[in-house]
Amino acid sequence: MAGSAQPLAVERPRAGLASWLREHRQLVSGLGLLLPAFLTSLLLSVVPLVYLVRVSLTREATFFFTAEHTVENYRTIAERYLPNLWETIYLAGLSSLLDLIVGYPFAYILVRKVRYRDLVRATMMFPLFGPLYLSLGMHYLFLPNGPLAPALNLLGIDGTSLLYSLPSVLFAMAIFTLPFMVMNIGAALSNVDPMLEETATCLGAQPWQTFWRVLFPLSRSGVLAGLLMCFGWNLGVYVQPLVLGTISEQRVLAIALYQKGVIQFDYGLAAAMGVVLMALAFGVTWLSLRLSRGALGA
16 A cells, blocks of 8 residues: 555646646746747847847957957947948938838828729839849939930930939838838827818818818827838938938948948947947837837837
8 A cells, every 4th residue: 555655646747737727727838938039039030139239348349269358349330430320320310201201101001092902002012122223223214224314305304313312212212211100100090080071072171181180189199119220221221322322422331331341440439430320220229110010000
């Protein structure tokens, strides 16, 4: 009798564990589904960010040999590279405003007027394939013998003056991020009852009054979400100023980061620039999620 009691004592914890798993099956299943995503985020996002911050606190390339820890990189950015940061913010802000001007009517037509809206949405995704082909395509269009040369000559416009200029850079940046603006504003407009517009028209409101007093206030969350998303995305702009811009537009922080890290091997300063850009992007994303709940479905 005493010899048969010991196996029962061993089996009780197993039976208790099986019972707990049956009772919390939904919790265990949820954790099992979240585990791959958590590990992927940890390995591909958190760990690289930690290393980026660590490299930014070392001098030049010493992180890979005998690390010399310092905060001099951030002091250098504050003393020498603030103009590059302001140029980056300036271009991102102007291109976001251009996205709003073009994207709002496009989103309204997409939601209210276009029958084949799914086809239009699919077509609008083409700019997301990459800024490189957009910039090279615009570069080709504005060449002296490019496809637009006859039309530009007829209008008395020198294509080469548009080729390397601020408008070309802003236009390329705006095209690349236009889908973000259209989708956010479209999501907000789709929640606005069309009867409100008809009611305003029946009460004698002009189209601009209907837009300013009815549509815009109700879609303000989508406008804010689109502005912040386009601005945050364009903070890392690199290709458009490099291909289409002048020396002034090429002073963006991403190009300075490339030059320091890849050409001069100053990995510490390049990582510090990356941390600054990441901090700005995270701040803009946080604002977008917090202040635009209507457009983002939060």
